[in-house]
Amino acid sequence: MSGAADLVIETAGLTKRLGGRDVVNGIDLAVPRGSVFGFLGPNGSGKTTTIRILLGLASATSGDVRVLGESIPRALQEVLPRVGALVEGPGFYPFLSGTANLLRLDAADRYVSPSTRRQRVETALERVGLSQAAGKKVGRYSLGMKQRLGIANALLTHRDLIVLDEPTNGLDPQGTREVRHLVRSLTEEGTTVFVSSHLLTEVEQICSHAAVLSAGSLVAQGSLDELRRSGEPRIRVTTPDVPQTHDVLRRLGTTPDDDGATPGAHSVTALLPAGLAPDQVVRALVEADVRVNGFSVDQAGLEDLFVALTGEGFDVVQ
């Protein structure tokens, strides 16, 4: 493992057994300071469970956890004041207003100054666009408003680390965009942001680093560039001769994406056959009398990587 000084979150062999099953299975997370770290994984892959352990809400079955350089759960009370978090959706008293809820949570924090409390609550509400609804009872908030309030709670004071578990859940397009701006401005203030999501485009837009979780195991981790490079490149052939193209590609050892060949399609996409350079593919196509109107090679998007790593099936892996 690299030096702890530049890692904000560091786990070694983190495992959590729940209901007789390892829902988190020996993961080694390394979140660099100053990064926006995307924590990806399909539903039920163990993202929230991992976050709970990082924040001391649940205990690890085995493995070591360090957050902000300190061992968890031993140093929890020293670490948590420097961490803001939204975990598994917001949680508020429905009979209190947005402001009163934040004041309550802030009063529980013994490390912040009570004299700046009102001001900080106001600022946080403003940052998530809730100033207008601040006096309204949370029970009357919409889903997205509650989500925004949950984010505001993470922003009550300066934090070194902010953990956001699916922050854009229930947010409208403006809200989603504001979260992106917010994450950017937090990074500028020197805060490391750890954000879990299954929305890949979102992660691609805001993250500098990512890790992919699949059925409790970490299957990839690194900077976004590293991850993209690790994905296999794809080819796209524009041609009127779709069936012949399919035959050629299959002979070269790759399977075209759209196997049933949509009628009227004029292009074919597939993984670049292993061990072949793009020009060799083009030569093979031309030699088979395929009319090639266009040919391109694309690096895998994060989505392809994600699907490749976590499986195609829609069913939640158990």
Add this chain to the structure above:
Amino acid sequence: MSSSTTAAAPRKSAGGRFLASELSVLFRRRRTWALLAALAAIPVLIAVAVRLSSGPSPGRGPAFLDQVSQNGLFVAVVATIVAIPLFLPLTVGVVAGDTVAGEASTGTLRYLLMSPVARGRLLAVKYVGAVVFCLAATFTVAIVGTLMGALLFPVGPVTLLSGTSIGVPEALLRIALVCLYVTLSLLGLCAVGLFMSTLTDVPVGAMAATVVASVVSQVVGQLPQLEWIHPWLLTQYWLGFADLLRDPIVWDSFAANALLQAGYVVVFGALAYGRFSTKDVLA
């Protein structure tokens, strides 16, 4: 960020603020006021019923009921006696059973813990909140009772169980003493409720279990076959405040009750801490 300076030097404050915030949340809930209103209805009903009925019906009904029409101060005492077996444990069970499970069910528990509040401190503050509610509950019954009594009946010197007579101010003091005794009696039940509340994320379950515990304890207390267990029952001294209405006051039952309740608080407080300090907060 102006606040970054405060975060740079994390220094603990005394921590009375979380308790203040807990109490303010408790007493800003409509449910808390509904419970207190239900308790206040007891002395109102008693006073109105006695006032409307033609004459006293000696020998029947709760103790001191026949005294009410002569001296309004007895409304407070009678209402307290009526409230002790069921209504007080019911309302206290609701509040004590809700302490942890209620926070878990709204999802606020995880945010409190991440604020951060250490788990032991959370339990302590929650427990104190429930005890403050007990105080509010017993004094609500007594104060509303005294006011109703003063409104509908004559008020004057009270003859104590030992035969001596005391003036109205002294009598009010004795009533306050009874309230403290009843609150003391409920400390154990609060601890039981706190423990039940750490076992579940469903507040209604913890509330029901707490109320059932008090009912079972009282039923067992009525069975002579189980006499050997009686000294250990949570509810053993619940109605034992008669000694506070003598002159001079006999403190024996007060002391015995305090010892018993302290035992319950220690045992169930330890159980609650043992359970909660290692519990995975998954709600």
